[in-house]
Amino acid sequence: MELLSTSLKKKAEEHQLWVEVCVTGEQLRQRLHNAKLIKDRCNHMRTYPNCFVASELVDWLLECKEAPDRETAVTIMQKFVDHNVIHHVCDEYLVFKDARLLYRFRDDDGTLAPDRQTKVFRRAQRLYETMMNQEDSILQIREHGAERYRRAFLGSQMLDWLVKNREVASRVDGEEFCRAMLEYGIIQHVAGRHHFSDSDLLYQFIINFRRKRRLMEVLEVQSIGPKKDSPDSPFCLRKLNAELPPGSFVCAPVTDPRPPTLIRRSGSTGGSAASYNYYSPNKPLLGPPSVLKRPVSVEELLAPGAPYISKVLNILGDDVGWGFVIRGSGPCYVQAVDPGGPAAAAGMKTRQFLRTVNGLCCLRIDYQTINKLIVAGPRRLILEVLEPFE
Template identity: 55%
Template sequence: MESLGSSVKKKATERHHKAEVLIAGEQLRLRLHDSKLIKDRRYHLRTYPNCFVAKELTDWLIEHKEAPERETAIRLMQELMAHNIVHHVCDKHSEYKDAKLLYRFRKDDGTFPLDKNVKVFMRGQSLYESLISAEDSIMKVREESSIQYQRTFPGCELIDWLGQNGETSSRKEAVELCRTLLEHGIIQHVTLRHHFFDSNLLYHFRINFRRRRRLTELLGEILRPVQEDPDSPFCLRKLNPETDSTSFLSVQPNKEIKAPLSAVRRSSATSLSGGGPGGYFNSPPGLVECNPKSVLKRVITNEELLCPGAPYIKKTITIVGDAVGWGIVVRGGKPCHIQAVDPGGPAAAAGIKVCQFVFSVNSTLVLQLDYKKISNLIMTGPHTLVMEVMEAIE
């Protein structure tokens, strides 16, 4: 079958980001209404309905930990302005200014542009809500190439569903709709190998419309460079980028691993895919071992991890990668565990800890997978990583 071309993938990724911005903007708008920050305001003898004061919103973003400081808050709002979600009430300012100026969400004044991309996004959101809310939903856990994927559906079943529920008038129209959704980054083939076909190929929604977005995810997507290097998601981050030799923190802060950057990056990633029963790596000459010994005190099996009454709790953690990666090293298999965490990286900030076991990655169950397949899931997935982990109860 026809594979998914690189140009389609690139456009889908760009449109996926736009969709994420739309969702994040709408979630923020509703929260601001609930907080009474959006209200009618009077300025120069004129009343402007449903407005907010820029300076007050900047304070609110920092207070609610949506931004660490004012500069980031300003950049976040500028991104919403760039996507025509927010604008100055009189359109006198094309940039978001941290001042006593009035701004408004375009949805609140009816100026939100309903172009083709937005209409496709809204159609996809409507279909997602209908599918996930159905009693006998076609979105189920299914397996492909020994990997389980949550909320998947065969292409032919989605085509049947669209016709049975009056969403389309013919199978041809349904296929065209699904192809449009894929090209806009709303649905995708589970392994990103195929375009949409009326067949038993498995697809799922790339966007979880119900997930609560953090606004910093918007900047994470903007700042992320286009990378083809598969090492970056797992490499530990630099501590002293201005020096010639780079230092990385592993599990033990008092032990630094020093080597040229390329060697450390290759080592930390290659250590994920080494041989051996435990999945550990013997470095060839010229590479640096990154925590060659497991941090686990003993081997833990899936049966022990999932046993009723076992002393483990499950947590869902969202990690927004940066220009270097996520700042974690995963090792082992069935189950895999967190071997190392960069204390200054995105994973540590999100709450990932050493010795946690990886339960799922972006809604895909991974307890039966080794580090190679987990690394592939992360590297082929979105920049925002949603991980379910299990950790021992202290």
């Protein structure tokens, strides 16, 4: 099996920087379209489709707290100019100016160069989404030595999938494409030692295309090695020190300026956590106070005429999990919902009470047991919740 040379590793790290900036730029582009900042605009009797005003964008970045000041906002956007993600509509300026100038994403005007790197990146992103949307996805948490790796797969397994889904004409073509993904820093051998091959070696997607990026990240990423998922969100699992068991994870709320306490979590599982539980409600260091205004009993929930509406939520987990936090010893309730996660997309809200999980009544079950039930079950959750009247 071909060992990975130092020069190839270095090139892959450089390419990975480009990919991260492109993914962050694409997420920004979608947000700007949703915010209606990108639209057709007229300037000097000419219409420029799908563009934005630079100074308006800077205002928006400050309003969304994506930048602390205008100077930083301009520096962020200059990164996207440098990486050919955006450009001035007439290409008169090679710098981003905080002025009433029109800029546009190259994805919106079709001027993105169709070079090999861009083609591999786009294709890899599409395949990643397809794999992650499958309930029996080949991208899983897998063990290698004493470590666990997310979004991991066997080399031969990836080629089986590509051929089966007619993404490639042959295993040889599939191996060539996977080697290109590795060279461009999208996948890697988990130990960083081997090039891609049709074997039982373990590889993983280094790039998590679904992770929500903060725009400040484009300023922080200089030299890139194997990346961990960003702990920006309290819904992101972070693996702790090597002395903890391989399946031990803790949720560290970023709102607490104090460092998280390392806690050995007994009975934890290695899968994507169903509810990234804060530990021990009576220890404020480990999580925020309850969102409930007062304690609620099971009898109160089930009483005739109780002010609660029953809803059924269908949630398909992604590679991070399902995107919600639960608390309680029965009944359990939703403490927090990741606004960008699958649970929020399915209609989950805080202060909802869990009635059933995949058909099993859980009103009198504590959150640890419910967590284990969800993690051990399928990626698609069918939850019945009781939501209070506003």
